Each structure stands twice: as C-alpha cells, then as structure tokens.
Amino acid sequence: MLFSMHVVENLGNNEVIVEEGLAKIIIPNPEKYKRPDGVLEPAWFPVFYNPLMKLNRDLTILVVRESFKSGFFIEALGGTGVRGVRLAVEAGLDGIINDVDPLAYRYIRRNIRLNKLEDKVYPYMHEANSLLNNFTFTGIVVDYLDIDPYGSPIPYIDSAVKPLGKKSLLGVTATDTGPLTCSHPAKMLRRYGVRCVDTDFSKELGLRVLIYNLVFRAAGQDVALKPIMSYNYKYYYRVFFASERRARSAFRILDECRGYIWFCSDNYDRKIIREPVLIERNCKHQHVIGPLWICRLGDKEFIDKISRVTDPLYSEATSLARKLIDEIDIDQPYFRYDKLFGYHKKNMPPIDVFIKKLKELGYKATRTHFDPRGVKTNASILEIHKIISSWTS
Ligand SMILES: C[S@@+](CC[C@H](N)C(=O)[O-])C[C@H]1O[C@@H](n2cnc3c(N)ncnc32)[C@H](O)[C@@H]1O
Numbered sequence: 001m002l003f004s005m006h007v008v009e010n011l012g013n014n015e016v017i018v019e020e021g022l023a024k025i026i027i028p029n030p031e032k033y034k035r036p037d038g039v040l041e042p043a044w045f046p047v048f049y050n051p052l053m054k055l056n057r058d059l060t061i062l063v064v065r066e067s068f069k070s071g072f073f074i075e076a077l078g079g080t081g082v083r084g085v086r087l088a089v090e091a092g093l094d095g096i097i098n099d100v101d102p103l104a105y106r107y108i109r110r111n112i113r114l115n116k117l118e119d120k121v122y123p124y125m126h127e128a129n130s131l132l133n134n135f136t137f138t139g140i141v142v143d144y145l146d147i148d149p150y151g152s153p154i155p156y157i158d159s160a161v162k163p164l165g166k167k168s169l170l171g172v173t174a175t176d177t178g179p180l181t182c183s184h185p186a187k188m189l190r191r192y193g194v195r196c197v198d199t200d201f202s203k204e205l206g207l208r209v210l211i212y213n214l215v216f217r218a219a220g221q222d223v224a225l226k227p228i229m230s231y232n233y234k235y236y237y238r239v240f241f242a243s244e245r246r247a248r249s250a251f252r253i254l255d256e257c258r259g260y261i262w263f264c265s266d267n268y269d270r271k272i273i274r275e276p277v278l279i280e281r282n283c284k285h286q287h288v289i290g291p292l293w294i295c296r297l298g299d300k301e302f303i304d305k306i307s308r309v310t311d312p313l314y315s316e317a318t319s320l321a322r323k324l325i326d327e328i329d330i331d332q333p334y335f336r337y338d339k340l341f342g343y344h345k346k347n348m349p350p351i352d353v354f355i356k357k358l359k360e361l362g363y364k365a366t367r368t369h370f371d372p373r374g375v376k377t378n379a380s381i382l383e384i385h386k387i388i389s390s391w392t393s
Contacts (some may be wrong), residue, residue: 076160158217167242219250226241228303233320276291
C-alpha cells in the first residue's frame with residue numbers, strides 16, 4: 001500500500017499499476033511526483049489520480065448498479081479513466097471516457113486496453129462542453145453522466161443536462177468548498193448567486209446551495225433533477241441526481257424545493273422558509289440566506305438499498321450510506337452543539353449523551369456526517385437553548 005493505494009506493479013517508467021475496485025489502472029508513480037516538501041499531492045501528478053476519491057467512485061458504482069442493469073455512460077472529465085473503467089467492469093455499462101488533456105487521453109486509452117474493454121468503452125479527447133453539446137445530436141441515450149471537475153461544476157452543468165435521456169442519472173462532484181461554505185463570500189455570490197454569512201451549519205449550507213443551483217440551471221432546459229443521494233466528505237461535495245426530461249416536473253421541483261434559511265447570528269436560531277422575509281423573533285442580527293434547496297438531500301429508500309450492499313469491496317461506501325439514512329428525515333440544518341454550550345458558558349457533555357437527552361424528550365436527534373460536532377434534530381434552537389440552560393452535568 002502507498003498513500004492508501006493498492007500498487008500491484010511498478011512499470012519502471014515513472015508509472016505504477018494500482019488496483020481499485022475490480023479494475024487495474026496505470027497511473028503516474030506518486031513517489032516520483034512528490035511536492036518539494038515530500039508530501040504526496042495528486043494535483044502534482046502529470047495526470048490526475050486521487051486515491052481519496054475512491055469512496056466517491058465506489059458510491060458511483062453502487063448508485064449506478066442500483067439503477068441500471070446495463071446502459072451507456074459518459075465520464076466527461078476522465079483523468080486516468082479510473083471511474084469509467086470501473087463503471088464498465090463493476091456495473092456492466094458501455095460508454096465514453098473523455099479528457100481534454102492529451103496525456104490524460106493516453107492514460108485513458110491504455111487503461112481501457114489494460115482492462116480489455118476496447119469493445120465497451122471509447123476514449124475521447126474533447127473539451128467537455130463541446131463533447132456534451134455535440135453528443136446531443138447522436139441519438140444515443142445517456143443513462144449515466146458524470147461531472148467530476150477541478151473545483152466547481154457550474155461551467156459544465158448547462159451542457160451536462162443536454163444528452164441525458166428521458167430518465168437518467170447525473171453524478172456531480174464539487175471541490176470548491178471554500179466558496180460553498182462561505183469562506184469566500186464574494187465567490188459564493190459570483191458563482192452561486194447567494195449572499196452568505198458565517199453560520200454554524202456551513203457544510204450543509206454549501207450542499208443546499210450547490211443542489212439548488214444545479215436544479216435551477218437544469219430546470220431552464222426543462223430537465224427535473226432530484227437528488228437521490230448527496231454528501232460532503234473532507235474537501236468535496238458529491239450529489240447523485242435522478243433526472244427527468246419533463247417541463248412540468250422541472251417546474252414542480254423548483255416550486256416546491258426553492259427556498260431560504262432565516263438565520264440569527266446572535267443565538268444560532270434558524271428556520272427554513274419559502275420566501276425571503278425576516279422573521280419576527282427577538283434577534284438583532286438576522287439574515288436570509290438563499291435561494292437554496294430546502295427539500296430532502298436524498299431518497300431514503302434508495303440510500304437504504306445502497307446501505308444494504310454486503311460486498312466488503314464497498315464497505316466504506318455502505319457505512320457512509322448508513323450515516324446518511326439516520327439524518328435524511330431531519331430537514332432543519334444541523335447545529336454545532338459545542339457552540340451552543342459555549343454560548344451558555346457550560347461544559348459540554350459527550351455528544352451522544354446530549355443526543356440521548358433530546359430523544360428522551362421526544363425529539364428526533366442524531367449525529368451528522370457533515371461535522372463531528374454537529375447535531376441534527378427537529379427540536380427548535382429555542383427549545384435547545386432551554387434544555388442547555390437547565391443542563392446539569
Ligand atoms: C478531477 S480530474 C477527474 C478525475 C476522474 N474523474 C477520477 O475519478 O479520477 C479533472 C479532469 O478534467 C480534465 N479537464 C479539465 N478541464 C476540462 C475540460 N474543459 N474538458 C475536458 N476535460 C477537462 C483535467 O485534465 C482532469 O484530468
């Protein structure tokens with residue numbers, strides 16, 4: 001193992017073969033492309049391969065497998081081609097792996113050959129938008145489309161929805177967590193149209209803003225996107241959408257799920273609202289953040305099926321799915337329990353003790369995958385303030 005990669009062969013020419021899932025992939029030898037400070041950083045490799053994204057790719061396989069027995073995929077931003085190769089090997093799909101970079105294209109071709117997929121998977125070297133726009137005219141139905149860019153998916157979403165079939169799947173990664181979590185408010189406004197403020201649920205805020213923007217742009221082309229599974233992990237967001245080409249569904253989903261979060265930065269109070277109005281509560285510094293996605297972040301039944309996969313190859317993915325199920329029913333953004341106890345200048349009990357107390361009082365309550373210090377609950381923040389102010393440890 002190297003940098004949590006399973007190296008199976010050193011090719012001796014600054015390249016190694018790694019095993020990921022059921023595929024074998026030629027990648028640049030990470031040892032040869034270390035940063036000057038000795039750190040292994042995938043962005044320094046001549047062609048991008050990030051072992052930390054294995055979870056993202058594992059889930060892609062499970063989501064696609066749960067949805068289709070066969071079909072056609074496009075991986076628009078392919079890197080070494082690992083994701084597309086795995087889609088063919090592990091999910092049985094045919095498809096296209098594309099990358100604009102000639103060196104990436106060479107790796108994609110070689111990895112297709114290495115896995116004996118020449119009759120199933122075709123390498124392309126196009127700018128992604130140009131490929132997707134042109135592909136619309138082929139008449140080939142795309143069942144699964146993957147957008148996995150450096151940074152934001154916004155530059156690709158308008159062309160990504162074009163080749164999707166009547167009912168398809170779209171997988172989107174966003175690594176621009178800085179803007180999305182409001183660490184760069186100007187970028188958030190420029191890219192996602194949201195004037196944000198610092199909140200204690202910034203990671204959930206980012207996911208809700210991202211989903212809304214993708215849904216909104218697709219709706220403009222009469223495509224309804226519905227998130228069936230979404231999450232945040234380390235420095236990225238991932239959303240899987242079920243797509244439907246139908247103007248009425250696109251209208252409905254936007255009408256129902258476009259909204260705002262009212263937030264009071266004095267006492268962390270928050271409320272999901274449909275229209276951007278200030279709320280009559282005792283709060284000096286209140287904000288209305290949005291527009292953003294106010295519906296569920298995934299489909300419980302679908303995630304449940306993913307969580308039941310028993311193959312140990314995907315154990316990290318199924319364990320994440322189990323965490324997501326626990327919190328999927330609770331729409332109110334998580335709150336940071338360390339901040340609320342700090343607000344009351346009280347010592348924190350262990351988080352599970354606090355969650356147990358909320359449950360005993362009849363509320364739904366659980367930890368959240370977004371933040372180890374976060375609690376998801378349907379108790380209002382005002383109720384939580386009451387509980388904490390009378391807390392004796
Ligand atoms: C994050 S990497 C993709 C990683 C890959 N999907 C995986 O799972 O390992 C992004 C890739 O997009 C390619 N790329 C960047 N801009 C592009 C564009 N406009 N059109 C096509 N490919 C592009 C880069 O060369 C890079 O290989």
